[in-house]
Amino acid sequence: MLAALVAATLAAMRVTAPELARLTPLESRFRDALAPVRISLTWLGSQARYAMSFSVSMVRAGERNLALEQEVARLESQVTQLTEFKLESERLSNLLNYKQVMAKRYNLLTASIVDRDPGNWFGTITLNRGAGDGVKENMTVLTPEGLVGRVVSVSAATCEVLLITDPRSGVGSLVQDTRTSGIVEGTTASSRMARMIHIPNNAPIEVGQAVVTSGLGSIFPKSIPVGVIAGINSESSGLFKSADILPYANLNQLEEVLIVTEVYS
Amino acid sequence: MHFSALLFLLGAVLILQTTILEYIALYGVKPDLVMLLVIFNGFLLGPREGAFLGFAGGMLEDLFSGSYIGLNALSNMVAGYFAGACGERFYKENTLVVSGVAFVSTAVGLSVNYLLLLYLNIHVPLFHALLRVVVPTALYTALLVPFLFKRVISFLKTRDRDQLN
Numbered sequence: 001m002l003a004a005l006v007a008a009t010l011a012a013m014r015v016t017a018p019e020l021a022r023l024t025p026l027e028s029r030f031r032d033a034l035a036p037v038r039i040s041l042t043w044l045g046s047q048a049r050y051a052m053s054f055s056v057s058m059v060r061a062g063e064r065n066l067a068l069e070q071e072v073a074r075l076e077s078q079v080t081q082l083t084e085f086k087l088e089s090e091r092l093s094n095l096l097n098y099k100q101v102m103a104k105r106y107n108l109l110t111a112s113i114v115d116r117d118p119g120n121w122f123g124t125i126t127l128n129r130g131a132g133d134g135v136k137e138n139m140t141v142l143t144p145e146g147l148v149g150r151v152v153s154v155s156a157a158t159c160e161v162l163l164i165t166d167p168r169s170g171v172g173s174l175v176q177d178t179r180t181s182g183i184v185e186g187t188t189a190s191s192r193m194a195r196m197i198h199i200p201n202n203a204p205i206e207v208g209q210a211v212v213t214s215g216l217g218s219i220f221p222k223s224i225p226v227g228v229i230a231g232i233n234s235e236s237s238g239l240f241k242s243a244d245i246l247p248y249a250n251l252n253q254l255e256e257v258l259i260v261t262e263v264y265s
Numbered sequence: 266m267h268f269s270a271l272l273f274l275l276g277a278v279l280i281l282q283t284t285i286l287e288y289i290a291l292y293g294v295k296p297d298l299v300m301l302l303v304i305f306n307g308f309l310l311g312p313r314e315g316a317f318l319g320f321a322g323g324m325l326e327d328l329f330s331g332s333y334i335g336l337n338a339l340s341n342m343v344a345g346y347f348a349g350a351c352g353e354r355f356y357k358e359n360t361l362v363v364s365g366v367a368f369v370s371t372a373v374g375l376s377v378n379y380l381l382l383l384y385l386n387i388h389v390p391l392f393h394a395l396l397r398v399v400v401p402t403a404l405y406t407a408l409l410v411p412f413l414f415k416r417v418i419s420f421l422k423t424r425d426r427d428q429l430n
Contacts, residue, residue, distance in 0.1 A: 121398060
């Protein structure tokens with residue numbers, strides 16, 4: 001009985017592996033129907049975060065009298081909200097500037113994150129843009145700082161993005177200074193690091209060098225900043241070495257991103 | 266312990282897991298609250314119940330994520346069973362003991378998760394798997410035990426008393 005259950009579950013895991021199948025119409029509708037729930041949960045999370053910071057600020061104001069304390073809390077709350085608006089405005093302004101600068105190379109679509117994989121292994125995010133906005137599978141996702149990942153599945157109103165730190169991700173890349181090529185693959189989402197593999201042993205690479213996309217045989221456009229080399233290791237085969245890559249984009253604190261919907265050659 | 270109480274807790278924990286945990290991540294690592302609830306349940310009620318809730322809770326998590334259905338179900342099932350086996354041997358009222366059991370059970374569950382990733386052809390370097398996911402997640406999850414264990418027990422006892430009345 002237990003063996004049958006485990007066997008059935010192992011088979012279900014294979015069948016539901018996202019790389020093996022595109023979204024069926026039913027899955028697509030299910031995901032779209034779930035999108036408002038996920039947006040609500042994300043809102044709930046941000047409110048809870050706000051509530052926690054509010055409580056902390058109340059404790060810090062413990063020595064003041066009640067009226068003053070309430071007034072300060074109200075003002076602090078306003079400042080927090082205004083700061084939030086200011087930061088959001090700065091982020092959007094940066095994205096807009098980047099869009100204008102990059103207008104000759106790419107057609108970019110701004111998107112917000114509505115959901116994130118809750119576990120520590122996988123690095124995926126869900127964006128509020130889908131097929132209705134012209135998003136397609138394998139489109140590149142980036143921020144002004146650098147590469148974020150690629151779209152792996154699309155529903156009518158949302159899309160799922162595989163981050164470059166996800167163990168299923170691979171990006172054809174090269175070291176900017178020496179033009180040494182390799183593949184940047186993810187490790188685990190929680191490590192916030194990727195690693196560049198298959199670098200020849202005699203390749204001149206150093207810590208601190210920049211890594212960009214190679215564009216060769218890759219779904220990613222050429223010359224997008226990926227990250228910086230943070231460490232160099234020998235691979236077990238002895239023929240190659242690998243490098244730890246710290247992504248330029250802060251993948252754990254993303255709020256808005258850009259989707260490359262078209263590349264002008 | 267009643268199924269309705271467990272379902273309520275599981276729902277609350279799933280919402281927490283997908284919302285607030287992002288904000289309390291330490292160096293990118295989030296605790297696994299669903300697994301912790303499964304471990305509490307197994308530790309208090311035995312391996313059979315632990316494995317059952319582990320499978321059910323993990324399956325809910327998988328259905329919510331929509332891919333690799335069964336990945337968390339199997340790893341949580343093993344973690345629940347392991348915690349249940351420990352519960353039959355250790356004193357149940359000591360928070361330190363529960364923290365230790367939570368650490369080891371989470372590590373066992375996440376190791377099963379790692380093996381299942383290999384089965385799915387997802388290769389995570391062993392170093393990263395152990396030192397960036399398994400050990401830190403197990404440690405962070407175990408650190409929550411002193412804050413949560415007595416509350417969970419008291420919640421379940423209150424529910425039992427209410428149902429008896």
